[in-house]
Structure formats: structure tokens, C-alpha cells
Amino acid sequence: MRKIFFLFVTVLLFNACKDNKASNDKMLLDSSGNINNVSVIIENDLWNGQVGEAIRNVLTAPVYGLPQDEPLFTLSQIPPSVFSGFVTRNRTILQIIGNKPANIEFTKNIYAQPQKVISITGQSKQEIIDIVNANAKKIVETFRNAEIAERQRQMKKSPHPYTSIKEKLGLTIEFASAYRIAKETDNFFWIRKDITTGTSNLLIYSLPFSSIKPNDSTVTQIIKIRDSIGEKHIEGGVEGTYMVTENAYTPFFKETILDNKLAFETKGIWDLKNGFMGGPFINYAVEDKINKRWVVIEGFAFAPSVEKRDYMLELESIIKSVKIE
Template sequence: MKNVFSICIIAMLLFSCTGNDKFVLRGSIGKVNKVMVVTKASDWNGDLGKEIRNSFGELMIGLPQPEPILSVSQIAPNGFGSMMKVTRNVLVIGESSQEKFYIKKNVYAQPQTIIYVYGTDDESVIKMFKKHEQEIIDAYIESDIKMTQSIFKQREIDNANYKTLTNLGISLIIPDNFKTVDDTGEFLWLRQHLTSGIAKTGSNNILVYAIPLKDEDKVAENIVAVRDSIGEKYIPGSDQETMHMITEEAYTPFTSETKLAGKKAYETRGKWEVKNDFMAGPFLNYSVIDKKNNRVIVFEGFTYAPSVNKRAFLFELEAIGKSLKIK
């Protein structure tokens, strides 16, 4: 099955009337993590375009190859016609009589996120973009996460099939191309074999487990030690006696505080490797503090895809991790 990042929601209806006299929007198109910028060519080739490309082109943390957070393309306002208006992620930016910033959903198609940024002159436009820069990036990522989850939901595996999820009292949206490697009741390992391009020898992997909550103030600093102990216990290399997964020693992971399942959590991005072997790749770890049950729930996704870009694969794992719910 092709990677979800090559999936486009193709338009099935232009505008058709329902029994309630409501219009059905066209299906949006476009790759995940891709934004179409509607602005004049002169602005795109000038300081504004440079600012947008630098912002969206910031490198994603933890990937072995340099890959941007968001990919961008540009189209002039007079080219933003009916065919282009079904693009899923759109940034409309330019000059107006007053400074304005707002986000609209499902304007011409669905799902769709269109962000409008206006300033009174070139300097004002750049100022408005920089002021809302992180909010803009977060809006596109959140939108793509929800869309990816909705696709996975259509072919979701019943969580009751997994002893570990049942015992932990949690749920995840897991698509049916993930197969069980290990499910002890305390530790779950799922694997999706990648089938597209030269990544067909690789895999996407999910780990789920919980550890006791001993000291909330030390959860973040212990994430690497915990994942290394889990790797030694459960994730062997080709030689089970001398090889197992560890956090790459030459790269310091980046940890930030976030919220997941309505609880305080830590997101950690970094690189993994197999001790005494040549296998390696990126990982994404969510450590969720569940005070009620005196534990830390851990979701981790890691990718092995030699010689190809990995942003798209890791984004799928992020969408699954962010679907976590505690029952």
C-alpha cells in the first residue's frame, strides 16, 4: 500500500445539492506537509518569499537527512482559480488596506486550511507573518495530523486485539498495515513493512509500554535511559547476545514539554542505532504523565528506511501517537 503521504483526497463532486439544500464541498488535494503560497511573484522572489521559505524550511529535528518542516510552492493570485482552490493547505499573503491575520477551514474544499496574512506595505506584511509564524506552522501540522488520523481511522485495527493496550487502558488509531511483533501484556511492538520505492526493505515501528511514576521532575531527564533499557530488553539486533537498539550516542535528542491525551507529556525526537551494528534511523517518543494511575505511558515510533527521506514516515507515527487516549 502506498504511503499515506502520496494519498490525495480526489474531488468526487464539484458542488452537489443535498436534501437539506446544503452544498457538499469538493474533496481537497495535496500532499501532507505541503503548503501552496498565494502571492505575487515579485514578493515571492523578494524578502517576503525568503522569510516564508526560511520559516517553513527550518529543518525537522532528529532526521538523518536534512528535511524541512513544511514544503512550499507559490502561485500568483491571478492563477488561484477553481482548480487550485481545492488545495488542502493554502497561505494567502500580501498587501491590504489594513493588517489582518485569520484562519479559515473548508472554504473551497474539505478538509482544507487557508491562512490569510495581510499588511499595509512590504514591511508590514513581513512583520505580520513573523508575528504569527509559529501559529501558522502549528495550524498546518495540526490539520495534516487530523487528516492522516481520519485516513487511518477508516482501516483501524480493533484495539481489543492487543493485550498491552487493554491492560494499560489506552487506545490508539492503528491502521491495519501494522503487524504484531510482540505483545506481552506489558509491552507492545508493532511493525509496518514499507513497500514503496527503495524503502521497501525498511519499516515503521510502534512501541507502547508504561513505567512507574517515581519523580515527575525527573521524567524528562530519564527518557533516554528508559528507552535504552527497553531496547536492551525487547529490541535485539541480528545477534541477540551483543546487539540491541540504543539511543544514538553521537546525537543528543531534543525534548520539549507538550500535552497529550489531556495530560502533561514530553516529546523527544532523536536518532536510534543498533549497538555493534550499522542499523539506525529517527525516533519520536511521547512520555505521558498519568498521575491518576501513578505511571508514565510511553508511545514511541521509530523508522528504518535506508537511503530515503524519512519525514513522511515519521509523520505517520506522530499522527498515531497523537491519537492516544487514556480510558
């Protein structure tokens, strides 16, 4: 009898803990904030000195692959004394706290959800600076991944009702209903969205498995392929004009993983052959061993006279939603 009573009490306590956790999760308000905007919670004297400079060197470094310099993130400095209420709901927060043992902590959903909070503590200014520099890559990746996830979440609210991409290319990719199919063949799609001063564009196509050979010349192979695709499919407004890669700008290239598959990421500047248009592009060539092919997904923007960072983040968010069947 005592065992039954003990078991009954244990179950009650367990359920109470679960209910309390669920209640706490429900109490969190939705996070807010513009895309690529980070709130930095730091005292004014630290922000205006070497600590602030170290933070800015990491978080406002220029984005590679844009025609003009634009920072990775837009920073909003907030003194701890006024960090309360609505401002705590920002989606990405970096907290700097002095006079505590040196440490860095990555947490989520502290004040709102979804939310990423990075807290850095140190007994001295130099300790804080050292932690910022030592963890620069992880800090940037944490905030960028949060922004990509947020952009994907926003686009899911109004998804494009496409079906032909899955039917023809055997993959799914999520983009908003504001985009339209501009051109479609059996294995090629050009998807566009009108923006304030131009367009955001997405290309999806497949290539034979022998088209790309992973070696020292892979980036050259990819550039030749995208130039041939541009000449064939991405024509300008005047006859004889088409999209090519800007040769004067060295592309960024790295090996990565997309949809749990080997992929090559290439960033650079596109140009209009025999014309006067241009802008940034990001290209992923994904190895699809099962279907013995390469799937190429590229985003490029035409947005003269305006900043392009956020447009490119949206395109990258779309690309990273791909699921190859």
C-alpha cells in the first residue's frame, strides 16, 4: 500500500513539473526586431572604448559578396539600466557584464521566443575582449542561424502554392507567395519577387553527375556552369544581354553541408553581358548521389541604389530550406 501511495505522489509531482514548464513556455511573449539587428546590452563607457570596438569588429565586419560594404549586423547599444520591458524581447541579444568571472554562455528564449542570448562576463576589459575575439566565429554563426530560421518562419506564414518543382526536380523548397515562377522548363526554374528598386531571384536546376568534379578547379567549373545558364536562361531587357559572373571580383568559395549532403557554396557579383546591370549572388551546388546528379540553387538580387544584405539573407534562407528526395 505504501508503495502505491509513493508511486501516486511521484506521478503527481512529475506532472506538476511538466505543467509548470509548459506554463513557463507559454508565458514567453513573441520576440521582435528587424532582421540582422542585434541588441548589445553594455555600459556606455565599455561601448565607447576598446570593448565596444572589439564587438563592432566582429559583428559589423563587412558581408562578403556584396557590391558595397554592408555590416553583418546592425547594432543597437542599450545600457543595462534601461534593459527592461519591450526591449528585452529582441530576437538576438549580446550581453556584456563586467566584474564577474570570465565566461561566455549561449542561451535561448530567456525573455521571449524565439530568441538567442549570448552573455559574456569578465573581471577586466581585456578578459571580455579576449572572449569576444576567441568566440567570434561562433557568435556570428549563432546570430546568423537565428536570423535565417526567423526568415524561414516568416515565409511559412504565406507559402507559395507550387507543385511543379517537386514534380520535375524531386525536391521541395519553401518560399513566400510574393514570389512568382518567371521561367520553367523540365529541369530549370527561375523564380522572382519584385522589390522596391528591382527584383530578388532564385534559380533551381539539376546537372548530370559528371558536370562537377570536386578538385582544385571546382570553383572554376561552377562559374563556367552558371555563366552558361545565364546566357541560356537569364536574358536582359535588350537583345544580346545576359547574366554572367563579374570577373573583376574574386568569388568566395567553400565546401559545406546542405540537406545533409556535400555542397559547394559560391558567392560573388553578377554582371549583365553587354549591359549595365549587376548585383550579388549566392550559389549552392549540392551533390545528390542517390539520383546521380547535382542540384544547383542560386539566389541573386538586382537592387540598385539600396542595401542588399537583407535581400541576400532571405534568398539564403530559402535555399537552406531545400529537401532533396
